Structures are given as structure tokens and as C-alpha cells.
Amino acid sequence: MPLRPDPAPSKWDYRLQRLWLTPLFRALIRTGIPSFGFVFLFTWYINDPARQIAIVDTWNGMISAVQDRPEFMVGLLRIEGASDQLRQDIQEALPVDLPLSQFVLDLDALRQALEGLDPVERAEVRVKSGGVLLLKITERRPAVAWVTADGIRVLDATGHHVARLTDIGKAGALPLISGEGADAHVDQALALFEAAAPVTDRLVGLTRVGNRRWDVMLTGGQRIMLPEGAPAAALDRALALHAAKDVLSRDVSVVDLRIGDRPTLRLSRDARIELKRLQDLERLSYATEAE
Structure with a gap:
């Protein structure tokens, strides 16, 4: 009677079967080795500069075909x-x-x-x-024309630069301001222009003095010197004084309002000469009478 083969696996078959039952080994065979092989082949394929250029050109062509549609x-x-x-x-x-x-x-x-x-x-x-x-x-809406040593600049109500002018005549009806730092106080200047409405026909512009305060420039060389604080209120007082006493129509060159409760008037040069002449005549008359 022939001997029946032993159904038990051999030592190596048993070890292979046990190894195949290991999850990590099965993942390596099913996923790891194919993935590694794919990466290796892909890296080898695109490592050629000519293939890289061809891939980029193909991709760009596909993008352009879509983007450049009418x-x-x-x-x-x-x-x-x-x-x-x-x-x-x-x-x-x-x-x-x-x-x-x-x-x-x-x-x-x-x-x-x-x-x-x-x-x-x-x-x-x-x-x-x-x-x-x-x-x-x-x-931006032009609000003022700022006269500087470098030229004339048009500013909006916030002081932002709008344009540059080559001729003061091109400023048109824009109010004129000048002085260092005047562009940073355009809002205050506009308030002063509004307050100066009663003398608009004589108003030349505003000058920023020492980057601290404003002077109102009028025709005939007249000047209203405003204080640092509340300049619009001081200008209202000067215009009220003019309405009552007609001050600005006289031979006054400067109305100094820097000291709030004590306005000072400065006569024009011709007025000072005439005043001195009258004083000399008065002194001469007194001297003649004394003799």
C-alpha cells in the first residue's frame, strides 16, 4: 500500500503563510511596492528636461485654450x-x-x-x-490752491494733492492759501473763507504763519492777524468791528487780533507819515504860541 503524502505544509510554506497573514506585510505588497514603483518610474520619466518642457507646454496650452475663448x-x-x-x-x-x-x-x-x-x-x-x-x-473736488515756492498745487478739502498748476491764473475761483503746513489745515482755511464772506470782494487769500496760525490777506496790502485758537471767531469779531466802525476802509494796514481782548490797529505808511506831519505842526503851533 503506497504511503499517503503528509498534508502538513513544509516549514517554508508555513512561514510564508504566517508572513502573508501579517497586516503590515500585506500592505507592503499590495500598496507599498506598487506605489514605490510608480514614484520611481514617474521620477525617472519627468527627470528629462525635454519631457518637462513638453509637459509645461501642454498644460499651458490647455489653460490658454480655455482662457482665450471669445x-x-x-x-x-x-x-x-x-x-x-x-x-x-x-x-x-x-x-x-x-x-x-x-x-x-x-x-x-x-x-x-x-x-x-x-x-x-x-x-x-x-x-x-x-x-x-x-x-x-x-x-476729488478741488477746494483750494496752495501757493508754494515749488509752484501752485490744487488740494481737496482733506488737503490731498489733486493737481499742479503752472500759472496762478489757472486757479480760477479757487481760494488761495500759502505758507508752510497750510495743506494740513485746509478744513480750517475753508471755515475762515466762509467766515470772511462779508469781505469776499477784497479777500486775496490766507497765509499760514509759523505753521501755527493764519493771516487774512486783503487787497491794498491789509492784513488781519488771527490767533492760534478759535481763528474763525476772531475773524468774526474783526468783521463786526469793520461793520460798526468801517475800520478796513481806513488807512489801516494791520488788524492784530492775536491778543483776544485787546485788538491792535497798525496804520499804513502813508497814514503814519501824515500823522507825524500833523503832530509836528501841532508842536510847532504850541511853540509859536509860547513865544
């Missing part, structure tokens, strides 16, 4: 709320060469570039249907 292209520019001069400046300064894909346009960067222009207070940038790039501009 429905995504911006071909028209529309500017709203800007004057003709500002419109021209925007077209020259805008870093956009249309037509251009919407995906390439950086709307936030465009808005910041527009708001970096001196005459622009706010800007809204958006793309409308039909491929229109819309720029809605809020311009």
Missing part, C-alpha cells in the same frame, strides 16, 4: 465719472493692453493703480457682460 475675452474699456483730462491720464497710465482674458486681469491691482492717481478719490473696477472693462471713478 466669451472670456475683454476687448472694450469704459470710463465713467472722469473728466476729459483725467480720462486721458487713465488711458495712458492704465497697465492694460486690450483685448485680454478675464482670467489674466487683476481687478484689485487695477483699482489700486487708479486710486494711486492724485485726482482719483475712489475707483470701482469690474467686468461687464459683452467683454467690457468698466471703470467708475469718483474724482
Whole structure:
């Protein structure tokens, strides 16, 4: 009778079966080795510069094929709320060469570039249907003309630079201010111009003195010297004095209000000469009578 084979596994079969039942070994065989092989082959494949260039070109071509579709292209520019001069400046300064894909346009960067222009207070940038790039501009409103040694600058009510003028005649009806630091106190200057409404026909402008206080300049070389504190109230007092006594119509060169409760009047040069002449005549008359 032949011998039956032993059904028990051999030593190596038993060890292999036990090893296969180990979770870590099975994960290594099923996942680890294939993953390692894939990474190795992929690394070897893309390590060639020519293949890298081909992959990048293919990817860029796919992106361009989508971005450059006609429905995504911006071909028209529309500017709203800007004057003709500002419109021209925007077209020259805008870093956009249309037509251009919407995906390439950086709307936030465009808005910041527009708001970096001196005459622009706010800007809204958006793309409308039909491929229109819309720029809605809020311009700064000129409030005063600041006369400096470097030229004439137009400022808005906050003191922000709006434009530069080459000729004082181009300032038009804008109120004039001068002096160091005057641009930082435009709001106060506007309040003084409003208070000086009764003498607008004689008002030349305001001068900032020592970056501390204002002088009101009038025609004929007259000057009203205002204090540091409450200058508008002091100007109201000077105008009330003029309304009562017609002070500014006399030979007065300076009305000094720096000491609040004691205004001082300074006569013009011609008035001082005439006063001195009258005083000399009076002294001569007294001397003649004494003899």
C-alpha cells in the first residue's frame, strides 16, 4: 500500500503563510511596492528636461485654450465719472493692453493703480457682460490752491494733492492759501473763507504763519492777524468791528487780533507819515504860541 503524502505544509510554506497573514506585510505588497514603483518610474520619466518642457507646454496650452475663448475675452474699456483730462491720464497710465482674458486681469491691482492717481478719490473696477472693462471713478473736488515756492498745487478739502498748476491764473475761483503746513489745515482755511464772506470782494487769500496760525490777506496790502485758537471767531469779531466802525476802509494796514481782548490797529505808511506831519505842526503851533 503506497504511503499517503503528509498534508502538513513544509516549514517554508508555513512561514510564508504566517508572513502573508501579517497586516503590515500585506500592505507592503499590495500598496507599498506598487506605489514605490510608480514614484520611481514617474521620477525617472519627468527627470528629462525635454519631457518637462513638453509637459509645461501642454498644460499651458490647455489653460490658454480655455482662457482665450471669445466669451472670456475683454476687448472694450469704459470710463465713467472722469473728466476729459483725467480720462486721458487713465488711458495712458492704465497697465492694460486690450483685448485680454478675464482670467489674466487683476481687478484689485487695477483699482489700486487708479486710486494711486492724485485726482482719483475712489475707483470701482469690474467686468461687464459683452467683454467690457468698466471703470467708475469718483474724482476729488478741488477746494483750494496752495501757493508754494515749488509752484501752485490744487488740494481737496482733506488737503490731498489733486493737481499742479503752472500759472496762478489757472486757479480760477479757487481760494488761495500759502505758507508752510497750510495743506494740513485746509478744513480750517475753508471755515475762515466762509467766515470772511462779508469781505469776499477784497479777500486775496490766507497765509499760514509759523505753521501755527493764519493771516487774512486783503487787497491794498491789509492784513488781519488771527490767533492760534478759535481763528474763525476772531475773524468774526474783526468783521463786526469793520461793520460798526468801517475800520478796513481806513488807512489801516494791520488788524492784530492775536491778543483776544485787546485788538491792535497798525496804520499804513502813508497814514503814519501824515500823522507825524500833523503832530509836528501841532508842536510847532504850541511853540509859536509860547513865544
